[in-house]
Amino acid sequence: MGAGAGASIVLASVGVKAAPRLAGVDIDALLARMTLDEKLGQLAQARGEKNDTGPFVPAGSEADVRAGRIGSFLSVYGAETTRRLQRIAVDETRLGIPLLFADDVIHGFRTIFPVPIAEAASFDPAAAEAAARIAAVEATANGLHWTYAPMVDMTRDPRWGRVVEGAGEDVELACRFAEARVRGFQGRRLSDFDAMLATAKHFVAYGDAEGGRDYDVADASARRLAEYYYPPFQAAIAAGVASIMVAFNEVNGVPMHANRDLLHDLLRRDWHFGGLIVSDYTGIRELIAHGVAATDEEAGILALKAGIDIDMVSSIYVDALPAAVRDGKVDVALVDAAVRRILSIKAALGLFDDPYRNCDPARAKRETLRPAHRVAARDLARKSLVLLQNEGDVLPLSKMLRSVAVVGPLADDRRSMLGPWAPTGVPGDAVTPLEGIGAALGAGAHVVHASGGEAALAAAREADAVILCIGENWDESGEARSRVALDLAPDQQALAAAILALGKPVATVIFAGRPLTINALAQHAPAILWAWYPGVEAGHALADILFGDVSPSGRLPMSFPRAVGQIPIHYDQRNTGRPASESERNTAKYVDAPWTPLYPFGHGLGYSPVAYEALELSATRLDRTDPLEVRFSVRNAGIRAVEEVVQLYLRDDVATTTRPVKALKRFARVPLEPGEIKQVRFVLGASDFALLDRNLRPVVEPGGFTLLVGGSSKTELEAKVTLEGAEERAV
Ligand code: GLC
Numbered sequence: 001m002g003a004g005a006g007a008s009i010v011l012a013s014v015g016v017k018a019a020p021r022l023a024g025v026d027i028d029a030l031l032a033r034m035t036l037d038e039k040l041g042q043l044a045q046a047r048g049e050k051n052d053t054g055p056f057v058p059a060g061s062e063a064d065v066r067a068g069r070i071g072s073f074l075s076v077y078g079a080e081t082t083r084r085l086q087r088i089a090v091d092e093t094r095l096g097i098p099l100l101f102a103d104d105v106i107h108g109f110r111t112i113f114p115v116p117i118a119e120a121a122s123f124d125p126a127a128a129e130a131a132a133r134i135a136a137v138e139a140t141a142n143g144l145h146w147t148y149a150p151m152v153d154m155t156r157d158p159r160w161g162r163v164v165e166g167a168g169e170d171v172e173l174a175c176r177f178a179e180a181r182v183r184g185f186q187g188r189r190l191s192d193f194d195a196m197l198a199t200a201k202h203f204v205a206y207g208d209a210e211g212g213r214d215y216d217v218a219d220a221s222a223r224r225l226a227e228y229y230y231p232p233f234q235a236a237i238a239a240g241v242a243s244i245m246v247a248f249n250e251v252n253g254v255p256m257h258a259n260r261d262l263l264h265d266l267l268r269r270d271w272h273f274g275g276l277i278v279s280d281y282t283g284i285r286e287l288i289a290h291g292v293a294a295t296d297e298e299a300g301i302l303a304l305k306a307g308i309d310i311d312m313v314s315s316i317y318v319d320a321l322p323a324a325v326r327d328g329k330v331d332v333a334l335v336d337a338a339v340r341r342i343l344s345i346k347a348a349l350g351l352f353d354d355p356y357r358n359c360d361p362a363r364a365k366r367e368t369l370r371p372a373h374r375v376a377a378r379d380l381a382r383k384s385l386v387l388l389q390n391e392g393d394v395l396p397l398s399k400m401l402r403s404v405a406v407v408g409p410l411a412d413d414r415r416s417m418l419g420p421w422a423p424t425g426v427p428g429d430a431v432t433p434l435e436g437i438g439a440a441l442g443a444g445a446h447v448v449h450a451s452g453g454e455a456a457l458a459a460a461r462e463a464d465a466v467i468l469c470i471g472e473n474w475d476e477s478g479e480a481r482s483r484v485a486l487d488l489a490p491d492q493q494a495l496a497a498a499i500l501a502l503g504k505p506v507a508t509v510i511f512a513g514r515p516l517t518i519n520a521l522a523q524h525a526p527a528i529l530w531a532w533y534p535g536v537e538a539g540h541a542l543a544d545i546l547f548g549d550v551s552p553s554g555r556l557p558m559s560f561p562r563a564v565g566q567i568p569i570h571y572d573q574r575n576t577g578r579p580a581s582e583s584e585r586n587t588a589k590y591v592d593a594p595w596t597p598l599y600p601f602g603h604g605l606g607y608s609p610v611a612y613e614a615l616e617l618s619a620t621r622l623d624r625t626d627p628l629e630v631r632f633s634v635r636n637a638g639i640r641a642v643e644e645v646v647q648l649y650l651r652d653d654v655a656t657t658t659r660p661v662k663a664l665k666r667f668a669r670v671p672l673e674p675g676e677i678k679q680v681r682f683v684l685g686a687s688d689f690a691l692l693d694r695n696l697r698p699v700v701e702p703g704g705f706t707l708l709v710g711g712s713s714k715t716e717l718e719a720k721v722t723l724e725g726a727e728e729r730a731v
Pocket of ligand 1: 074104148201280281479
């Protein structure tokens with residue numbers, strides 16, 4: 001396959017029109033000049049280190065660059081640092097191939113936005129796209145070319161700490177956020193100076209981890225893979241994602257880092273993904289621990305044959321594969337194909353024309369943490385906060401309050417506001433709840449802070465109102481933070497009980513990277529606001545909601561279990577032959593707890609009730625290929641402006657396979673002034689009615705369907721439609 005063809009496959013998948021000479025570079029001519037060691041050096045990704053002053057490269061890295069043993073770096077950034085390394089690559093190596101610099105810019109570079117699951121709670125993909133765009137503007141101004149985001153792993157298990165990085169339990173929501181974030185990071189064209197390669201990760205089924213234990217076995221049926229774990233990756237690929245990162249786990253007995261069926265046959269051959277496939281951190285060497293390789297060389301051969309282009313940090317490709325290729329154990333054509341892809345991506349980014357395009361200190365200073373970026377972070381943080389309950393309308397609190405106690409371990413915890421995955425963030429940039437509340441109330445108010453114990457109780461006793469900030473700190477969620485129990489810490493539960501017993505207005509704000517089990521608290525705390533980790537503007541966004549400048553509008557992207565024993569619990573379950581019933585004994589339920597979640601998917605309150613009215617369909621019978629229009633009204637029945645998240649669900653009443661009791665198909669944020677009525681209109685097409693038949697082929701079957709609408713998955717109105725005509729293969 002010639003450069004043009006090779007390059008065109010790579011570039012087509014990332015939305016760049018290929019040309020025989022790619023952005024001024026003849027990829028094949030360059031490849032033909034490379035030695036085997038130089039080729040394998042391009043596939044090696046080394047890591048940076050970090051100390052209090054920022055990132056730095058470990059000793060020996062410059063020599064490795066000079067020797068052509070490194071093609072890209074992880075966790076090395078900064079205009080000056082990257083310029084220094086880039087100059088060595090360009091001026092002091094035989095072929096002058098520029099380096100790529102990558103990092104985990106997951107939800108912001110320096111302007112840290114709410115964690116991804118919080119962004120998903122906004123049900124506002126456009127806002128997430130704008131956040132990713134700002135992250136790319138800042139990250140590329142600071143030397144980076146490539147981010148390892150969006151994480152698009154589906155999961156229904158909050159025991160798994162990486163729930164914080166995803167978009168929750170629902171495929172439709174996850175797909176919309178996956179494509180939005182890819183567009184945000186990559187921008188219009190990769191050749192734009194502020195474009196950043198996005199990475200859909202971790203392929204695949206990482207969230208299926210047995211027992212909720214990070215890195216553990218994923219044992220998923222072909223149907224579960226196709227219906228649940230694949231779609232967000234397919235959405236990211238359709239959006240032109242430039243790279244995919246391989247998951248640490250095995251899938252059904254085959255570790256992903258050695259899984260040619262899924263990495264080559266499915267991703268490359270069937271889905272035509274032409275971008276880079278990057279291992280996860282030392283994921284190739286972990287094939288030895290998985291027990292499918294005895295040596296580094298065996299692991300490297302398996303990974304290259306599976307289709308992995310870039311070896312993140314294990315140095316196996318560059319150290320062990322030269323001999324393997326020379327001994328005929330692995331075909332150099334596989335090396336060439338991988339090198340061609342990374343050279344093409346470097347060319348698409350324009351690095352052969354201007355290797356220093358992201359190494360300008362003046363641009364870094366201009367673009368980083370701009371006020372406008374903070375404004376966007378505050379707006380998205382406000383949209384991500386979820387009001388779980390508000391008994392007696394405790395919230396919003398009055399700004400006329402003159403004495404407020406802001407207590408609890410998270411009340412002034414600057415670091416936790418950034419969440420577990422903000423390696424390029426600076427905790428000092430974050431506004432804490434205490435600071436935000438103090439700023440909102442002004443100098444005339446007496447705001448007292450205590451993080452816990454007797455001091456917190458004493459402060460609460462003296463105050464007119466209490467804002468209690470509890471939950472998980474930043475290091476209790478995220479990678480390698482699996483939990484067997486999801487309760488609040490005992491001291492936090494005790495503090496909450498003591499403060500609630502005072503009988504004062506108490507707003508309980510919970511920070512966490514996942515759903516927690518808060519049954520006892522929910523019985524006694526009148527107002528509970530779920531804050532996740534809101535980012536640099538945490539305190540101001542919180543105050544905006546607590547004091548009613550803005551109504552809360554976030555919705556839960558995951559069901560909240562009452563008990564860990566309910567997990568996996570999700571709204572789109574199948575009905576079973578004995579659906580749970582209060583009255584019937586032998587049905588799908590528990591004897592020691594309700595079968596329902598404490599709070600369902602899509603749940604969230606605003607400061608006004610919203611009525612759903614006048615649901616109507618453009619037809620009650622229609623041919624499968626015709627669009628169906630769904631119309632309904634929403635009315636603000638309160639005295640405060642709100643932004644409602646309207647949700648449309650679909651149930652296939654009878655099908656050739658079992659179907660979810662309902663599945664989210666559309667959602668939208670609808671601003672409503674007090675008393676205002678708006679009509680909402682959604683249009684569904686054939687693909688919305690499709691299912692995977694018994695052979696996992698997408699089909700649209702005739703028959704009855706139910707449309708359900710509401711402000712959460714506990715929908716309020718429904719209507720029926722019948723699709724007519726013979727079964728048809730869906731597109
Ligand atoms: C980590 C994570 C991955 C991340 C990579 C580089 O272990 O699994 O999501 O992008 O290493 O930091």
